[in-house]
Amino acid sequence: MANSMGCLVLLCLVSPLLFANAVRSHPWGGLFPQFYDHSCPKAKEIVQSIVAQAVAKETRMAASLVRLHFHDCFVKGCDASVLLDNSSSIVSEKGSNPNRNSLRGFEVVDQIKAALEAACPGTVSCADILAIAARDSTVLVGGPYWDVPLGRRDSLGASIQGSNNDIPAPNNTLPTIITKFKLQGLNVVDVVALSGGHTIGMSRCTSFRQRLYNQTGNGMADSTLDVSYAAQLRQGCPRSGGDNNLFPLDFVTPAKFDNFYYKNILAGKGLLSSDEVLLTKSAETAALVKAYAADVNLFFQHFAQSMVNMGNISPLTGSQGEIRKNCRRLNNDH
Ligand code: HEM
The missing domain is CATH 1.10.520.10 (Peroxidase; domain 1)
Structure with a gap:
């Protein structure tokens, strides 16, 4: 009995250390892919x-x-x-x-x-x-x-x-966007690779209208936007009204995850200002845009790694927070 108590005490003292070590030895700050393998295998x-x-x-x-x-x-x-x-x-x-x-x-x-x-x-x-x-x-x-x-x-x-x-805004400057990523512990590669999320999905007219009519306050369209693409966009995104009209972020393959987003940017056909500035405002980000446009595998590799990086931003673990029963409400909020 004394012996088993001794063992128990030892276990109590040692196991938190083992646990802490196990957590520290994981490269993802305490998160790991097998987390639910026993508690919820499906x-x-x-x-x-x-x-x-x-x-x-x-x-x-x-x-x-x-x-x-x-x-x-x-x-x-x-x-x-x-x-x-x-x-x-x-x-x-x-x-x-x-x-x-x-x-x-x-x-x-x-x-x-x-x-x-x-x-x-x-x-x-x-x-x-x-x-x-x-x-x-x-x-x-x-x-x-x-x-x-x-x-x-x-x-x-x-x-x-x-x-x-x-959260970066579509009319933020490139330095502001990079700063907002840096504040989350993400770097310039993460900025350019994750912006590739815009290879799918839609944007409202209100998110890019400024580029079509008055980019810099002089009543002119954004000079980095392809002229015929701009004319086409103006048809569905008028000077006023139509705020919620939808446009594909990648007009070539809007429903397919590929590297056309970067190819479009090279052609002056990135939809948002925040997309086009990756090419026009920094040599470092421009080099990445060109690399991803030329090599879809490189884009996929970087996107996957950057999604893991983004997913690791300040997670709550251990006894922090809670497991909500309903994602819309705190467990003790009625
Ligand atoms: C770099 C800074 C970013 C800016 C300024 C930005 C801005 C925007 C804007 C303005 C829209 C359209 C919203 C609307 O008009 O309703 C949008 C849509 C979208 N964004 Fe971003 N975004 C950025 C980064 C990202 C990242 C990091 C991801 C994911 C990895 C992402 C994924 C998407 C997707 C998938 C859509 C389409 C959503 C849908 O169709 O419902 N964006 N983004």
């Missing part, structure tokens, strides 16, 4: 099958789910803060400038969460759902696969100020 296939259904119904949903993970990670880290609805204690990030009338995919996340709660209650975080759904979406439309480090927990709050300030 987690990944449940997410995959619901994402596949949603994308089969509407291809654009792949783009919307990739963007949802980005807008989560850039505000307080990848903690599902973006999914919280307004409540007595929450001012939802859904109302921020980058998200309002724009961010989508919340119903698909609800569906995934409901299926996971039925299979393994209280186990899989909403933040991890967003990370897996972004990877599965990418693969479903022809992009690269990567193993998603897991074990994130969900936030107990949201930050609409963070959402307004920390």
Whole structure:
């Protein structure tokens, strides 16, 4: 008895050290792909099958789910803060400038969460759902696969100020965009590779109108925009009105994850100002745009690595945060 007690005491003293070491020895800051292998072995296939259904119904949903993970990670880290609805204690990030009338995919996340709660209650975080759904979406439309480090927990709050300030805007200058990535621990390669997310999905007219009519305040279109492409865009994006008219971010292959986004930029046909400046405002980013346009495999390799880097932004782990039962609400918010 004394002996077994002794062992127990020893275990108590040593196991936290072992655990801490195990955590430290993982290259992803405490997250690892096998996190749910014992607690919810079907987690990944449940997410995959619901994402596949949603994308089969509407291809654009792949783009919307990739963007949802980005807008989560850039505000307080990848903690599902973006999914919280307004409540007595929450001012939802859904109302921020980058998200309002724009961010989508919340119903698909609800569906995934409901299926996971039925299979393994209280186990899989909403933040991890967003990370897996972004990877599965990418693969479903022809992009690269990567193993998603897991074990994130969900936030107990949201930050609409963070959402307004920390997510880059389409009319930000290149130095501002690079600074906003640096604040998240991401570098210039991450900026250019992750911008390649714009190989799929849509933008509203309001996000690029300035380029068509008055880029620098002199009543002229953006001189870096191809003249005939600009004329075509003006037909659906008038000087006033039509704010929500939709345009593909990659007009050549809007539903396929490939490197046409970069080829378009080289032709002066990047849709957003933030896309075209990657070519026109810095030799370092321009070299990456050219490299990705020339070599789709290099783009895929860098995109996959940069998605892992982005997914590692300040995760909550261990006893931090909670595992939400409903991604839209804190567990004790009624
Ligand atoms: C570099 C800075 C970035 C800026 C300024 C930016 C800006 C934008 C804007 C303005 C839109 C259109 C929104 C609308 O009009 O409703 C958009 C859409 C999109 N963004 Fe970005 N973005 C950036 C980086 C990223 C990153 C890092 C990713 C993911 C890796 C991403 C993925 C997407 C996707 C997939 C869409 C289309 C969403 C849909 O169709 O629902 N973006 N982005």
